[in-house]
Amino acid sequence: MQPISFPLGIAEGHYFCNRKLETKQLIRNIQQGTHTVLISPRRYGKTSLAYKAIKESKLPNARVDLFMTTNAAEIERAIIDGVNNLLSLVSNNAELLLGLIKDYIKLLKPSFEVSTHGLKIKLERTDKSTSSANNIREALQILECVLKKKSTSAVLLIDEFQEIQRVAPDQGIEGAIRHVLQETKNIAVIFSGSHRHLLKNMFNDRSKPLYRLCDEIQLDRISEEDYLPFIDKFSHKQWGKGLPKAVTEKILSYSECHAYYFNALYEKLFSHKTLPNGVTVDLIWNDLILLKKKDLLRETKEFNITHKKVLVAIAHGIDHELTGHTFLSYADLAGSSVLRALEYLEENDFIEKRGKRYYLIDPLLKAILNQLTYF
Numbered sequence: 528m529q530p531i532s533f534p535l536g537i538a539e540g541h542y543f544c545n546r547k548l549e550t551k552q553l554i555r556n557i558q559q560g561t562h563t564v565l566i567s568p569r570r571y572g573k574t575s576l577a578y579k580a581i582k583e584s585k586l587p588n589a590r591v592d593l594f595m596t597t598n599a600a601e602i603e604r605a606i607i608d609g610v611n612n613l614l615s616l617v618s619n620n621a622e623l624l625l626g627l628i629k630d631y632i633k634l635l636k637p638s639f640e641v642s643t644h645g646l647k648i649k650l651e652r653t654d655k656s657t658s659s660a661n662n663i664r665e666a667l668q669i670l671e672c673v674l675k676k677k678s679t680s681a682v683l684l685i686d687e688f689q690e691i692q693r694v695a696p697d698q699g700i701e702g703a704i705r706h707v708l709q710e711t712k713n714i715a716v717i718f719s720g721s722h723r724h725l726l727k728n729m730f731n732d733r734s735k736p737l738y739r740l741c742d743e744i745q746l747d748r749i750s751e752e753d754y755l756p757f758i759d760k761f762s763h764k765q766w767g768k769g770l771p772k773a774v775t776e777k778i779l780s781y782s783e784c785h786a787y788y789f790n791a792l793y794e795k796l797f798s799h800k801t802l803p804n805g806v807t808v809d810l811i812w813n814d815l816i817l818l819k820k821k822d823l824l825r826e827t828k829e830f831n832i833t834h835k836k837v838l839v840a841i842a843h844g845i846d847h848e849l850t851g852h853t854f855l856s857y858a859d860l861a862g863s864s865v866l867r868a869l870e871y872l873e874e875n876d877f878i879e880k881r882g883k884r885y886y887l888i889d890p891l892l893k894a895i896l897n898q899l900t901y902f
């Protein structure tokens with residue numbers, strides 16, 4: 528029997544829990560050629576969901592990750608590489624492919640590359656190129672034309688798409704993408720990203736090029752009701768019985784159903800040969816705090832004292848009326864600076880607002896901040 532090991536990366540196969548409605552919606556979008564924007568905070572399961580839906584759609588697909596890009600040229604390179612991968616998936620005859628696309632190539636240059644499957648066409652930028660936006664437009668148009676001629680469809684997943692706003696705003700890239708994608712029925716694009724504020728700005732603002740291009744899927748946390756039977760199956764397999772209530776309750780309460788931390792806890796728990804108890808979960812959580820403390824606090828390095836006070840207050844459960852007199856005088860802060868701090872923390876995905884209350888998104892950061900005080 529394969530040892531049970533919960534993934535800290537992509538969740539697939541029997542490690543993929545629920546998300547049935549979202550998977551169905553995404554597959555339907557892919558099949559209809561409807562583009563999708565997939566939004567949630569980091570490590571809620573966007574990439575895993577996109578992979579699952581793409582796999583089930585059985586269409587040729589490629590993934591572009593913009594996470595580490597720092598300028599327009601790198602974004603262009605990443606997207607054109609994605610197009611190159613799709614081109615080689617839909618046609619394994621490079622010479623024939625060149626015949627199909629040669630009339631459409633104006634700015635880019637096709638070259639041949641030897642791969643394990645024979646010759647492969649690679650589109651590259653040339654000195655004729657005027658801008659990254661124009662190169663991206665041409666690459667997508669070429670892909671569209673090949674797919675049309677071959678009467679087939681393909682899926683392109685562009686992960687961490689908000690990076691375009693961050694590192695190459697106002698360079699026409701979004702306009703170029705819209706130009707091609709609003710017409711095509713052969714390419715379905717999944718734009719995925721963790722920076723909700725930037726993404727909403729890109730897709731929901733009337734004055735922006737990508738306005739209303741996509742169907743939107745917002746991923747929430749997986750619910751306790753879905754997680755409990757899911758875990759029970761693994762527990763029976765490993766220990767021949769369900770986990771004690773104290774264990775599951777502690778896991779749910781520490782992880783707050785955050786998909787990454789849920790897996791991080793179970794990954795360690797299932798390395799135990801004998802049935803664990805509540806204390807085992809406490810020990811694992813405390814080890815995680817020790818292990819990740821430095822990294823998580825590094826993310827708050829740029830914070831000013833107001834950011835820190837507000838974040839620590841929310842971690843301690845002071846989750847509303849943060850601009851009220853009681854909190855302001857207690858924390859010795861001005862209402863306007865607290866408002867700015869809340870806005871900053873929300874935009875940068877540290878906190879989210881549900882109704883009138885604020886919550887810390889990362890449960891481990893919350894636990895770490897609970898050990899600190901700024902007052």
Ligand SMILES: Nc1ncnc2c1ncn2[C@@H]1O[C@H](COP(=O)(O)OP(=O)(O)O)[C@@H](O)[C@H]1O
Binds near residue numbers: 569
């Ligand atoms: N449907 C799911 N069921 C169980 N675990 C999941 C699921 N989706 C994601 N995870 C887990 O959550 C963590 C983050 O997943 P990932 O897909 O990388 O999220 P994102 O792309 O939003 O950052 C990983 O540990 C992954 O294994």
Ligand SMILES: [Mg+2]
Binds near residue numbers: 573574686
């Ligand atoms: Mg991801």
